[in-house]
Amino acid sequence: GAGVSQSPSNKVTEKGKDVELRCDPISGHTALYWYRQRLGQGLEFLIYFQGNSAPDKSGLPSDRFSAERTGESVSTLTIQRTQQEDSAVYLCASSLSAGGPGEQYFGPGTRLTVT
């Protein structure tokens, strides 16, 4: 079966423009996560969706960041009025919801460069 996919793989945008990043989780995975990885750094949690519950947005760095998820499928992370500090790899992960935090399956990431 297919793993987590993300698009685009690379995105270069000008400062001030809006960008949308897409994540297709593994079919049947109820939990979906977005993380950000700056160059040479660990992963920072951004937002988490679990089934039909309200998303956990506690990791979003500013109100320029938002995300949506359609049911238990595709998710879109939107960054408005991009800044150079937004340059990073944005990683999406999904997992099953059963018996404790499970293995999170990560996508290949979207490398965002803001010029």
Add this chain to the structure above:
Amino acid sequence: AQKVTQAQTEISVVEKEDVTLDCVYETRDTTYYLFWYKQPPSGELVFLIRRNSFDEQNEISGRYSWNFQKSTSSFNFTITASQVVDSAVYFCALSEAWSGNTPLVFGKGTRLSVIA
């Protein structure tokens, strides 16, 4: 508050050497999970292990082994007889959730270079 510290930023070893990657965590919960992930040069994170806070048995999987010590809040990872293919960034992570899913708190990672 949760925190994961990987004090070793970069390690370089010669092939066939053993290497240990350190991970120290902080949590106020008594129930939690610990994880290790590998990020090879291709960039995609690969799950290696999940361990819950009630299971302090060491785990061995081939050349990989993990040493969980609650007394020192450490979850160290050892690669025996390292190979060039082990070159990657390795991340330790923590989740305080006991049931259901929650985001992971990651350390900054240790970059391992294995030289032939």
